[in-house]
Amino acid sequence: xxxxxxxxxxxxxxxxxxxxxxxxxxxxxxxxxxxxxxxxxxxxxxxxxxxxxxxxxxxxxxxxxxxxxxxxxxxxxxxxxxxxxxxxxxxxxxxxxxxxxxxxxxxxxxxxxxxxxxxxxxxxxxxxxxxxxxxxxxxxxxxxxxxxxxxxxxxxxxxxxxxxxxxxxxxxxxxxxxxxxxxxxxxxxxxxxxxxxxxxxxxxxxxxxxxxxxxxxxxxxxxxxxxxxxxxxxxxxxxxxxxxxxxxxxxxxxxxxxxxxxxxxxxxxxxxxxxxxxxxxxxxxxxxxxxxxxxxxxxxxxxxxxxxxxxxxxxxxxxxxxxxxxxxxxxxxxxxxxxxxxxxxxxxxxxxxxxxxxxxxxxxxxxxxxxxxxxxxxxxxxxxxxxxxxxxxxxxxxxxxxxxxxxxxxxxxxxxxxxxxxxxxxxxxxxxxxxxxxxxxxxxxxxxxxxx
Numbered sequence: 454x455x456x457x458x459x460x461x462x463x464x465x466x467x468x469x470x471x472x473x474x475x476x477x478x479x480x481x482x483x484x485x486x487x488x489x490x491x492x493x494x495x496x497x498x499x500x501x502x503x504x505x506x507x508x509x510x511x512x513x514x515x516x517x518x519x520x521x522x523x524x525x526x527x528x529x530x531x532x533x534x535x536x537x538x539x540x541x542x543x544x545x546x547x548x549x550x551x552x553x554x555x556x557x558x559x560x561x562x563x564x565x566x567x568x569x570x571x572x573x574x575x576x577x578x579x580x581x582x583x584x585x586x587x588x589x590x591x592x593x594x595x596x597x598x599x600x601x602x603x604x605x606x607x608x609x610x611x612x613x614x615x616x617x618x619x620x621x622x623x624x625x626x627x628x629x630x631x632x633x634x635x636x637x638x639x640x641x642x643x644x645x646x647x648x649x650x651x652x653x654x655x656x657x658x659x660x661x662x663x664x665x666x667x668x669x670x671x672x673x674x675x676x677x678x679x680x681x682x683x684x685x686x687x688x689x690x691x692x693x694x695x696x697x698x699x700x701x702x703x704x705x706x707x708x709x710x711x712x713x714x715x716x717x718x719x720x721x722x723x724x725x726x727x728x729x730x731x732x733x734x735x736x737x738x739x740x741x742x743x744x745x746x747x748x749x750x751x752x753x754x755x756x757x758x759x760x761x762x763x764x765x766x767x768x769x770x771x772x773x774x775x776x777x778x779x780x781x782x783x784x785x786x787x788x789x790x791x792x793x794x795x796x797x798x799x800x801x802x803x804x805x806x807x808x809x810x811x812x813x814x815x816x817x818x819x820x821x822x823x824x825x826x827x828x829x830x831x832x833x834x835x836x837x838x839x840x841x842x843x844x845x846x847x848x849x850x851x852x853x854x855x856x857x858x859x860x861x862x863x864x865x866x867x868x869x870x871x872x873x874x875x876x877x878x879x880x881x882x883x884x885x886x887x888x889x890x891x892x893x894x895x896x897x898x899x900x901x902x903x904x905x
Contacts, residue, residue: 455496457648461489477543481622483536488629491529491645497522498577523575530581530633531565534590537626541597545604564589587634594630598623607826608895609885625655702735709735754794754877758904761789761832765821768802775807778816785823790904791830793878801871805834805894808868812838812892828900829880835893841886849884871896878902 465485472478502518538561542549549557568589572582602619606612628651632644709732716724762785769781809819817837824831841849849868868882875882879899886892 455492455500458489458492458496461485461492465489477540480536480540480543484533484540484626487529487532487536489529490525490532491633492648494522494526494529494580495645497525519577522577523580526580527569527575530586530590531568533629534593534634535561535565537597538593541600545600547605561593583634583637587638591630591634594626594634598627607824608831608883608897609893621655625651702738705735706732754797756792756794758790759793759795759798760787761785761791761823762787764795764799765802768799768806769821772803772806772810775810776819779810779813779819780817781819781821783821785821785832789823789830791898792902792904793898794874797874798878801874801896802834804868804871805896809834809836809838809892809894812836812840817891826897830898830900830903832896832898833893834896835891837891840888840890840892841884842888846884846886 462485465482468478468482468485497518502515502522505518506515539558542554542557546554568581568586572585573579575581601623604615606615629648632647636642636644709728713725713728713732716728762783765783765785769776769783806819813819813836819837820833820835822833822835824833872882875896875898879902880897881895883895883897884892885895
């Protein structure tokens with residue numbers, strides 16, 4: 454059980470460190486941490502207390518350790534189902550009213566307190582009144598499991614992390630519910646010894662799922678932080694590069710002008726042509742680095758209340774010539790008003806729409822709609838174009854990655870710029886795509902930007 458103890462507490466500590474501000478992550482850590490107290494009670498009972506009794510035969514020390522073991526055991530038996538119930542309520546919260554969120558946590562504590570006050574005291578042979586505790590603890594676990602499974606996700610990345618969250622979390626918690634509560638209430642005690650085998654399989658599986666696919670949304674957070682740091686490095690790098698190249702190009706043009714004047718005075722037409730080639734090349738270099746810098750520089754937000762339907766209309770209207778073969782459908786409320794930077798969001802929408810148009814060279818359908826998802830407002834732009842493979846989809850937000858290799862003026866910064874704009878608005882940009890079916894781009898804004 455020592456392995457179980459260290460594995461559970463390391464996982465609990467890791468969950469808190471990764472995202473301490475997330476209430477869902479804190480309750481998940483509480484589930485694992487309270488489970489670790491059960492493992493600690495088992496270690497004390499099987500190994501530590503017998504060793505102390507043999508080496509230090511002091512009844513007061515043994516009694517103190519025994520009481521501590523009892524506290525650890527009760528924390529596990531009562532704390533784990535309550536923590537899991539709270540985790541499920543935090544994870545799947547939209548169905549709850551504000552009043553329910555206030556009183557439900559206290560109502561769920563009533564069976565815990567009642568058992569502590571009115572059931573027989575702890576003994577090593579019978580830690581809790583299993584039939585009574587199982588009557589509320591297992592329903593907490595069962596209903597919590599159902600709540601987590603039934604959570605609805607509309608964004609593609611969230612659907613993926615939800616699936617793997619269920620896969621990594623729910624099987625072991627259901628096993629704990631059966632082994633710790635149901636089986637002892639039927640007369641089969643000490644079933645917790647099988648937790649070692651469950652953890653031996655689930656810990657490596659959990660770690661793999663966490664880093665490969667994500668858990669409780671954490672893979673998304675890690676990927677976004679990585680992309681944010683990349684964008685910051687590019688922003689500072691292109692600013693320095695832009696400044697240096699502008700200065701050096703300026704010096705080149707100054708001396709080239711002198712050389713060209715001398716060539717004209719001495720009637721050297723071939724030299725004049727060569728100088729013009731070099732001057733045009735210097736202008737091209739300056740223009741390229743300037744365009745890269747413009748797409749990566751940190752622009753301040755100038756926020757105003759904006760009618761989203763009007764903004765989309767104003768963005769789509771100039772794109773009319775490109776949309777001649779495309780059937781555009783809009784489903785955005787005329788009353789939807791968001792606080793945002795109109796210029797930067799318009800540029801973001803233009804980038805996304807132009808990508809959609811280029812994905813439908815023979816024409817197709819383009820749908821623009823807005824909907825609520827959790828506490829966010831989402832604008833979805835969906836095309837019926839060629840779509841993307843999964844390998845390409847994973848890289849499209851990376852700076853300088855582009856599928857338009859034939860275009861000399863494309864630097865692969867369009868979607869990276871769009872991501873940066875959404876990040877500055879406190880939102881996110883996500884993509885979903887299937888090869889041969891089409892692509893959806895989701896622009897997510899936090900609900901505090903909604904204007905009433």
